[in-house]
Amino acid sequence: MNFFINVTLNGISSGMIFAAMALALVLIYRATRIVNFAQGAMGMFTSFVAYSLLQQKVGYWEAFAAALAIGMVLGVVVERIFIRPLHGKAELNPVIVTIGLLIVFEGIAGTIWGSTNRGFSPPFSQTGLRVGRTSIAFSHFDLFIVASVIILMAVMLVLFRFTRAGLRMRAAAFAPETARLLGVRVGRVLTLGWALAAVAGSLAGLLVAPTTAFGPLYMDFYLVYGFTAAVVGGLDSPVGALVGGLITGLGVSYVGGYLGSSLEPLGALALLMVVLMARPEGIFARTAARRV
Amino acid sequence: MLEVEGVSVQYGAVRALEDVSLTAEVGAITTILGANGAGKTTLLRAMSGLVHPRRGTIRFDGRVLTGRSVEQVVRAGIAHVPEGRGVIEELTVEENLRLGSLILGSRSAQKAVIAEVLELFPPLRDARNRYASSLSGGERQMLAIARALASRPKALLLDEPSLGLAPIVTARLMAVLRELSRSASLTIILVEQNARSALSIAQSAVVLNLGRVVAADTASSLAADTNLRHHYLGF
Known part of the structure; x- marks a missing residue:
């Protein structure tokens, strides 16, 4: 029973990270119908910037804020320079470009910081909290993960529901031509979407960094998990991203806990296949058809 | 006042509009009629900047709209209600x-x-x-x-607003449009398949056929022209 609880807690904490990653993918997918394969690598890159700042004795929170801000700028730059010119071209082109960017970012990070794995020091203790006399598999850092992703989701929700920028973003995502006819500058709105997605991706990167061998490739599996979560949730629903993240996190954690941790990626792929076969539009999807 | 002057639009090898001109007055309804594929929707799309003409100019209150983006055209005071x-x-x-x-x-x-x-x-x-x-x-x-x-908006472009509506709903809609053009001194351009009801509320009308203007007159004289009605408007 104890083991089950611990595996569940572990699943919730990693599920929240998957949710952040999935949210990043969803924000871009629903506005542009592009799956950004470079999302994980972008988060990796900004986390390395945070790592460098931490090495320079900059405080964690300053480095944290800087990574999110740089992530935002990176999202804008990627959209403007690499994605925008492909608008109206074959659908596959931007997808190939994001795969190219994945390789480029990992290559640049390897060149700057080397490809050996390092340790990224966490802002909070990673030893399990104590409940009574037993220690559970949930630390202050896990608490930080859950809280920061909830805050991220809440901020996005408020932004989308209650601000003019959010209304413009929703309109542009659902009906780009109608939005333009109403004066929405869809190009700007798409850029904003990439910026917000990059913030979510950077947050995921920062949250994963202390829990893993920190090197240029550390986000690769998280891209797969985040993608699984996004598909489970329907690829175009932020709420779906959260639920999909939790389902994927729990699924992967149970597979790892009961069948062995080397099977975790396979567990995610199995989940992906089951969802695609049983309910290809995902749990929260609005549209029935999907091209990726 | 919305002026279209010698506008031609081409989609690839297909000529959608050829040398189309018309003038829509403030506070009046101008209707654009014609069969499917006559170029009515394309003409509206050219006015709102969704397609860019190969030749010709579109002016609104004296300002040239051709070449501007949709977002700029909206800000110039032109609202386009698309078909569907x-x-x-x-x-x-x-x-x-x-x-x-x-x-x-x-x-x-x-x-x-x-x-x-x-x-x-x-x-x-x-x-x-x-x-x-x-x-x-x-x-x-x-x-x-x-x-x-x-x-x-100062001008309202409507693409087949009556499509799929019950006759009584259409009638109510047309009454609202007539009222709007009068009271709000709005320039209304109404694209319609339903020529009879469009002519009943419009002041002037333009008939398109295969991308060209075949008739342009006051709505009442077009409605009285039986020959034209039979040929192009189907009633």
């Missing part, structure tokens, strides 16, 4: 209206204009918090027009 209603189903009625009013800038101006257009279409007032996907065809058309009016 174009309400955003995933947004509520009020959100659709707010979206239309965003270019006004100030929040108080937006509130005021939304209250105004809801006054104009009472069924929408009761449905303001419902998703647009739950609206009937007639309500959707009202919402699409109300949303266009929420940008306080």
Whole structure:
């Protein structure tokens, strides 16, 4: 029973990270119908910037804020320079470009910081909290993960529901031509979407960094998990991203806990296949058809 | 005043419009008639900047619109209600209206204009918090027009507003449009398949056939021309 609880807690904490990653993918997918394969690598890159700042004795929170801000700028730059010119071209082109960017970012990070794995020091203790006399598999850092992703989701929700920028973003995502006819500058709105997605991706990167061998490739599996979560949730629903993240996190954690941790990626792929076969539009999807 | 002068539009090898000219007066309804594929929708799309003509100019109140982006044309005061209603189903009625009013800038101006257009279409007032996907065809058309009016346009371009509506709903809609063109001194351009009802409310009319203007006159004299009606308008 104890083991089950611990595996569940572990699943919730990693599920929240998957949710952040999935949210990043969803924000871009629903506005542009592009799956950004470079999302994980972008988060990796900004986390390395945070790592460098931490090495320079900059405080964690300053480095944290800087990574999110740089992530935002990176999202804008990627959209403007690499994605925008492909608008109206074959659908596959931007997808190939994001795969190219994945390789480029990992290559640049390897060149700057080397490809050996390092340790990224966490802002909070990673030893399990104590409940009574037993220690559970949930630390202050896990608490930080859950809280920061909830805050991220809440901020996005408020932004989308209650601000003019959010209304413009929703309109542009659902009906780009109608939005333009109403004066929405869809190009700007798409850029904003990439910026917000990059913030979510950077947050995921920062949250994963202390829990893993920190090197240029550390986000690769998280891209797969985040993608699984996004598909489970329907690829175009932020709420779906959260639920999909939790389902994927729990699924992967149970597979790892009961069948062995080397099977975790396979567990995610199995989940992906089951969802695609049983309910290809995902749990929260609005549209029935999907091209990726 | 909206002036179209010698406009030609080409889609690849297909000529959609050839040397089309027309003038739409302020405070009047100008209707564009013709069969399917005559180029009516293309003409509206050229006016709102969705397609760019190969030749010719479009002027609004003396300012040249050709070459401008859709977003700039809206800000010049031209609201385009596309065919098929174009309400955003995933947004509520009020959100659709707010979206239309965003270019006004100030929040108080937006509130005021939304209250105004809801006054104009009472069924929408009761449905303001419902998703647009739950609206009937007639309500959707009202919402699409109300949303266009929420940008306080000087000209309103309507693409087949009566499509798929019951005759009684169409009649009510036409009455609202006539009222709007009079009271709000709005320039209305009405593209219609339903030539009979369009001619009944319009002051002037242009008939397109295969991308060319075949007749342009006052609505009443076009309606009286039996030959033309038989040939191009089907009634």
